[in-house]
Amino acid sequence: MSRIPPACTNGSDANYWQQGPAPSEHSLERGYADHLERSKRGSESNEDFFEGKREWSKIKDEVLANYMKPYLAKVNKRGQSILLIDGYAGPGVFEDGSHGSPLIMCEKAEEWAKGNYHAIFINNERKYYDKLSREIQRKGWSKVAEARLGDTQRVLPEIFKTLKDQTVFLYLDPFGPTGCNFDLLAPFLNRNPSYSTEILLTMNMPGVHRLAARHVDEAGRVDEEKIRNYRLMLTRTFGGDYWQDILRQDAETAERDIQLIEAYQKKLTHYFPYTRSCPVRSGTGKRIKYFIVFASRHRAALVLLNDIMVNAYFAGMHQADLAGGLWEEMDWREMRSISGLDHIILDTITKHPRQTRNFIWLRIVEQHFMRYLKSEYIATVKQLVQNRKLAYTSKTKWLNDDSILYLYHS
Numbered sequence: 001m002s003r004i005p006p007a008c009t010n011g012s013d014a015n016y017w018q019q020g021p022a023p024s025e026h027s028l029e030r031g032y033a034d035h036l037e038r039s040k041r042g043s044e045s046n047e048d049f050f051e052g053k054r055e056w057s058k059i060k061d062e063v064l065a066n067y068m069k070p071y072l073a074k075v076n077k078r079g080q081s082i083l084l085i086d087g088y089a090g091p092g093v094f095e096d097g098s099h100g101s102p103l104i105m106c107e108k109a110e111e112w113a114k115g116n117y118h119a120i121f122i123n124n125e126r127k128y129y130d131k132l133s134r135e136i137q138r139k140g141w142s143k144v145a146e147a148r149l150g151d152t153q154r155v156l157p158e159i160f161k162t163l164k165d166q167t168v169f170l171y172l173d174p175f176g177p178t179g180c181n182f183d184l185l186a187p188f189l190n191r192n193p194s195y196s197t198e199i200l201l202t203m204n205m206p207g208v209h210r211l212a213a214r215h216v217d218e219a220g221r222v223d224e225e226k227i228r229n230y231r232l233m234l235t236r237t238f239g240g241d242y243w244q245d246i247l248r249q250d251a252e253t254a255e256r257d258i259q260l261i262e263a264y265q266k267k268l269t270h271y272f273p274y275t276r277s278c279p280v281r282s283g284t285g286k287r288i289k290y291f292i293v294f295a296s297r298h299r300a301a302l303v304l305l306n307d308i309m310v311n312a313y314f315a316g317m318h319q320a321d322l323a324g325g326l327w328e329e330m331d332w333r334e335m336r337s338i339s340g341l342d343h344i345i346l347d348t349i350t351k352h353p354r355q356t357r358n359f360i361w362l363r364i365v366e367q368h369f370m371r372y373l374k375s376e377y378i379a380t381v382k383q384l385v386q387n388r389k390l391a392y393t394s395k396t397k398w399l400n401d402d403s404i405l406y407l408y409h410s
């Protein structure tokens with residue numbers, strides 16, 4: 001992820017730890033949301049959140065919407081019915097009229113898997129449950145989509161028990177990191193691999209830092225039980241205490257964030273081989289607000305999400321950085337640098353000679369996720385052929401995904 005712009009400083013919230021009893025285990029997510037409401041900066045409460053979509057929230061919605069289409073079109077051919085689960089659904093419609101994740105998921109499913117899907121949307125707040133139920137009814141989706149009222153930490157394991165052979169897509173977008181508790185994911189990660197299961201989640205990074213409470217140690221003020229509880233919550237979230245060494249390093253916040261999410265991805269890879277993430281910031285050089293993490297058994301997910309995440313991230317950053325300025329109208333694609341791609345292509349072909357253009361692209365995405373777009377790769381391969389660095393053979397004479405690539409002088 002070397003193209004990701006560096007974040008600025010860390011911003012511990014010194015007032016954060018001052019009051020209130022340690023949260024009990026079963027009120028983790030609610031307790032966490034309450035903390036966020038009390039917290040003075042960098043966070044949103046339910047009320048703020050659903051007023052209108054912030055730029056950084058649009059990035060996850062765009063990733064979700066743009067992935068749903070090819071994902072649903074593909075899994076709809078498998079024959080099994082599809083179950084879409086949104087664990088932290090919200091009301092469906094923001095106060096400014098924009099659509100939230102449950103509506104995005106249903107709209108795409110109506111288009112790409114009509115008649116073959118069921119959707120479950122969980123909310124622990126009655127007003128969002130009511131509002132979403134009304135939206136579902138208004139759209140005429142009552143037979144295929146249902147809102148459920150309850151705590152996701154309890155409702156999701158119940159849903160898991162009812163699963164048969166459905167193709168499952170699980171989306172988790174809680175306010176804080178504890179909403180993605182590893183134990184909550186584990187049954188889905190351990191599900192029989194003959195059934196298709198994919199997970200897309202958001203990991204809130206300021207929340208991770210608050211729970212880690214690094215500066216509490218530094219200041220020598222340790223309210224032991226409370227801090228121990230917060231840290232336990234983090235260990236449960238990441239499925240291990242590997243976060244401690246990473247977050248305690250003397251390094252930039254963004255660097256530690258990226259190392260932590262990579263370690264988390266590595267853990268997820270034990271279950272699902274294709275696991276990557278996209279950072280989301282409120283602007284270039286700002287702190288990472290959250291990562292969008294996906295986990296899949298299918299390589300196709302990796303390839304699709306590479307382009308989807310590059311598009312969402314760079315378009316979002318362009319908008320955040322340049323809105324209202326001279327460069328706003330400029331297409332962000334024209335401002336991208338793809339330096340280094342030619343060398344990466346040549347190196348990859350040296351390692352994998354006489355493979356197809358598509359095969360080489362898969363290797364590049366695996367090694368350099370979110371660095372290049374497929375269109376940039378195709379254009380660079382063409383240029384390397386024109387410059388006699390690469391040659392190809394093809395059944396159709398034209399250079400395409402099935403063309404076999406090799407070094408010109410080999």
Ligand SMILES: C[S@@+](CC[C@H](N)C(=O)[O-])C[C@H]1O[C@@H](n2cnc3c(N)ncnc32)[C@H](O)[C@@H]1O
Pocket residue numbers: 029030033046049087088089090091092099100101102122123124125128150151152153173174175
């Ligand atoms: C970040 S918002 C999700 C926004 C949603 N993805 C959208 O696009 O509109 C998190 C939602 O989860 C709900 N929530 C928080 N804790 C929960 C829990 N333990 N169980 C179920 N829902 C919860 C909150 O009320 C809020 O509506």
